[in-house]
Amino acid sequence: MSGLAIENLSMRFDLPGGTSVQALQDVSLHLKEGELLSVLGPSGCGKTTLLNILAGFLAPTEGQVVMNGHRVTGPDAERGMVFQQGALFEWMNVRDNVSFGPRMKGMGRAEMAGIVDHLLEVVGLRDFKDKAVYELSGGMQQRVALARCLANDPDVILMDEPLGALDALTREKMQSLVLKLWKETGKTIILITHSVEEALLLGERLLVMAPRPGRIHKEYRLPFADMGVGADLREVKKHPDYAPTREEILNMIWNMEEEIMGRVEAGA
Amino acid sequence: MIPLLIYAAIFVASFLIVSRVVRRAARRDFTALKTVTFGDESAVVSDRWASVISIVTIFVLWGMFTGSALLPGFLHAPGPFEGVATFDYTAQTPDGERDDATVTVLVHPVDQKVEAPEVDPGDGWARNDSATVGMWRSGLIRVDRNDELGRAEGAEVVAVNGEPIAPGGSVGTEFGRVGMSPKGTLNFEPDKGWQMEPIWLPSPEAVVVRMGEIAGEGFRGSTLWEHLGYSLFRVVVGFFFGALLGIPLGYAMGLSNWFRGWFDPIVEFMRPVPPLALIPLVIIWAGIGETGKIILLFLAALWIMAIAARSGVSGVAISKVHAAYSLGASKWQIMRHVIMPNSLPEIFTGARVAMGVCWGTVVAAELVAAEKGAGMMIMVASKFQNTDIVIMGIILIGVIGFGIDMLMRWAERVMVPWKGKV
Ligand SMILES: Nc1ncnc2c1ncn2[C@@H]1O[C@H](COP(=O)(O)OP(=O)(O)OP(=O)(O)O)[C@@H](O)[C@H]1O
Ligand SMILES: [Mg+2]
Numbered sequence: 001m002s003g004l005a006i007e008n009l010s011m012r013f014d015l016p017g018g019t020s021v022q023a024l025q026d027v028s029l030h031l032k033e034g035e036l037l038s039v040l041g042p043s044g045c046g047k048t049t050l051l052n053i054l055a056g057f058l059a060p061t062e063g064q065v066v067m068n069g070h071r072v073t074g075p076d077a078e079r080g081m082v083f084q085q086g087a088l089f090e091w092m093n094v095r096d097n098v099s100f101g102p103r104m105k106g107m108g109r110a111e112m113a114g115i116v117d118h119l120l121e122v123v124g125l126r127d128f129k130d131k132a133v134y135e136l137s138g139g140m141q142q143r144v145a146l147a148r149c150l151a152n153d154p155d156v157i158l159m160d161e162p163l164g165a166l167d168a169l170t171r172e173k174m175q176s177l178v179l180k181l182w183k184e185t186g187k188t189i190i191l192i193t194h195s196v197e198e199a200l201l202l203g204e205r206l207l208v209m210a211p212r213p214g215r216i217h218k219e220y221r222l223p224f225a226d227m228g229v230g231a232d233l234r235e236v237k238k239h240p241d242y243a244p245t246r247e248e249i250l251n252m253i254w255n256m257e258e259e260i261m262g263r264v265e266a267g268a
Numbered sequence: 269m270i271p272l273l274i275y276a277a278i279f280v281a282s283f284l285i286v287s288r289v290v291r292r293a294a295r296r297d298f299t300a301l302k303t304v305t306f307g308d309e310s311a312v313v314s315d316r317w318a319s320v321i322s323i324v325t326i327f328v329l330w331g332m333f334t335g336s337a338l339l340p341g342f343l344h345a346p347g348p349f350e351g352v353a354t355f356d357y358t359a360q361t362p363d364g365e366r367d368d369a370t371v372t373v374l375v376h377p378v379d380q381k382v383e384a385p386e387v388d389p390g391d392g393w394a395r396n397d398s399a400t401v402g403m404w405r406s407g408l409i410r411v412d413r414n415d416e417l418g419r420a421e422g423a424e425v426v427a428v429n430g431e432p433i434a435p436g437g438s439v440g441t442e443f444g445r446v447g448m449s450p451k452g453t454l455n456f457e458p459d460k461g462w463q464m465e466p467i468w469l470p471s472p473e474a475v476v477v478r479m480g481e482i483a484g485e486g487f488r489g490s491t492l493w494e495h496l497g498y499s500l501f502r503v504v505v506g507f508f509f510g511a512l513l514g515i516p517l518g519y520a521m522g523l524s525n526w527f528r529g530w531f532d533p534i535v536e537f538m539r540p541v542p543p544l545a546l547i548p549l550v551i552i553w554a555g556i557g558e559t560g561k562i563i564l565l566f567l568a569a570l571w572i573m574a575i576a577a578r579s580g581v582s583g584v585a586i587s588k589v590h591a592a593y594s595l596g597a598s599k600w601q602i603m604r605h606v607i608m609p610n611s612l613p614e615i616f617t618g619a620r621v622a623m624g625v626c627w628g629t630v631v632a633a634e635l636v637a638a639e640k641g642a643g644m645m646i647m648v649a650s651k652f653q654n655t656d657i658v659i660m661g662i663i664l665i666g667v668i669g670f671g672i673d674m675l676m677r678w679a680e681r682v683m684v685p686w687k688g689k690v
Contacts, residue, residue, distance in 0.1 A: 055590070056594075074593075075590070075594045076594070076596070077595060077596030079594055080594055080595070081590060081591055083587040083590070084587075086587060086588070087585070087588050087590070088591075089588065089606065089610075090689070091609035091610070091684075091686060100595050100597075100605070101595035104595060104596050104598070104601050105596060132685065132686065133686075134686050134689040148595070149595075152595050152596060154594075
């Protein structure tokens with residue numbers, strides 16, 4: 001059984017003082033190999049918690065994650081992670097950052113150099129191989145983070161708002177890059193975002209989550225990601241289905257936020 | 269007081285001059301375009317001119333008030349009187365008979381042996397006197413001793429240079445102050461001027477000359493370099509062992525509950541104990557030899573390095589550790605490739621602090637008890653009032669401390685180029 005199966009996941013954080021937060025409740029999902037899933041939801045609905053469980057950094061209070069037939073119990077090189085920012089190693093140059101995974105596995109120098117050169121070519125940083133990480137712009141750093149993740153050849157790539165800290169223009173270029181990498185490598189990708197547009201463009205499947213308790217609210221299957229591969233994303237946005245879907249999701253999230261606010265006010 | 273006023277005056281005057289003359293031309297960088305700089309810390313840069321003038325001022329003031337030969341004479345503060353001073357006194361017998369005589373005083377540097385000058389006795393029953401007094405000192409002058417009618421005959425001194433004087437009073441003269449003791453003896457105190465006596469503050473060149481002497485001949489059986497070298501050696505060895513044990517201890521405290529729980533009380537207790545307070549105990553346990561000093565410095569460095577390493581570990585962004593785990597790194601690899609490099613900036617900061625503390629502690633420990641070392645040198649010198657050696661020692665201790673810090677900063681720049689850039 002290949003792919004990633006999320007089975008009845010629940011996560012409860014017990015807080016000091018006897019209260020607890022139900023961050024996730026009964027979340028189930030099956031991802032086939034090579035699927036691209038974007039996850040959207042109001043702040044605090046458990047997106048990061050879900051990703052941390054998938055990565056193996058957290059054990060769920062109930063349910064399990066099954067990957068390629070075995071249960072996930074901890075972090076593993078088969079599930080790569082791209083963080084929002086600040087997860088690169090400043091004490092290594094670009095090349096050493098990218099080759100970190102293979103190096104830890106004890107791969108030979110020549111083979112490693114080949115991988116690094118290839119990936120830096122792919123993300124467009126060929127000339128920055130020997131640069132220090134802190135000399136790169138935010139967008140370049142995220143490209144290094146992507147390359148570092150890919151160098152390890154994981155089966156699943158988990159991204160928690162990987163483009164959240166970038167400006168609009170850089171972000172658009174990075175979105176195209178993610179689509180290109182998805183098609184070229186055939187990896188399963190789960191991408192969390194706060195931007196509805198990004199979720200529409202970068203999701204073959206789109207998951208809208210609802211808060212308190214964190215759960216799956218609605219799932220979409222969208223054509224835009226396939227259309228966007230190798231194409232101008234601005235053209236994709238002109239598709240007749242794009243704007244209505246965007247409005248629908250925006251309304252959905254807006255209503256959830258209203259509800260939270262209302263509840264907070266009522267409680268106060 | 270006066271040196272302070274001069275200092276403040278130079279501060280203000282040089283500021284006005286430099287800002288009028290020099291600043292106009294300079295400053296073509298980005299800061300020059302800022303309209304508000306007050307409160308903008310990044311717009312404040314250390315003014316080169318101010319630094320240079322500041323250092324020069326200190327040496328000039330030092331020279332001024334010690335009569336340094338390096339300064340032209342007109343810059344000297346008024347010096348003490350040296351040479352031949354004279355004053356007249358008037359003696360009176362009980363039946364009102366008066367006579368005048370002159371006192372000649374040779375005022376000489378205190379380290380010279382001199383003879384009182386020969387003087388003509390003069391006429392009348394009060395005879396001329398001569399005496400010697402050291403510069404910055406004062407001396408009793410029994411002027412009636414050679415008079416025909418002295419104290420035994422009931423005669424007493426009633427005026428100096430024509431001004432009346434009584435027991436307990438005094439009269440100012442052009443060469444200094446003439447006072448009268450309660451018993452009626454004259455006391456001459458030559459003008460002290462505004463300069464410092466070498467025993468309080470020797471001139472800069474005297475310190476340099478003394479440094480040359482000690483560098484050549486040594487002090488108390490060891491050369492200058494041996495004294496400084498011993499101090500440095502103790503610091504380096506003590507710091508080395510402190511870091512050797514403290515860094516792994518700090519890592520362990522940052523990585524393991526048990527280690528954290530076990531050592532936290534000890535470290536938190538020992539950290540605020542000044543190493544100087546340990547000197548007596550260390551002397552009791554290990555004596556005043558090298559072992560004791562190195563143990564002391566080891567203890568001084570140990571806690572600082574342990575705490576630095578511990579906070580270096582806690583400072584690792586969890587996303588870096590998580591990233592390394594999902595890239596397939598083992599615990600040891602995470603230690604080696606993530607935690608250790610990530611804690612380097614903290615460790616360097618700690619090392620700089622520890623080196624500073626160790627250097628201060630070694631000097632203090634040598635002040636208390638040592639056979640060699642910079643602190644011992646100035647302590648022994650102070651007992652013999654060799655102020656020039658004391659000042660030389662202080663300057664060398666400061667220079668070495670500064671050098672150590674510069675060296676550490678340089679090492680930090682080389683080893684941790686990313687510091688402050690992320
Ligand atoms: N370590 C923790 N301890 C206690 N509560 C936690 C912890 N981590 C998350 N939570 C709670 O779980 C809920 C979900 O948090 P999570 O970080 O997964 O939200 P999110 O959807 O990623 O939010 P955002 O979009 O703001 O990143 C929140 O209510 C949060 O307060
Ligand atoms: Mg989050």
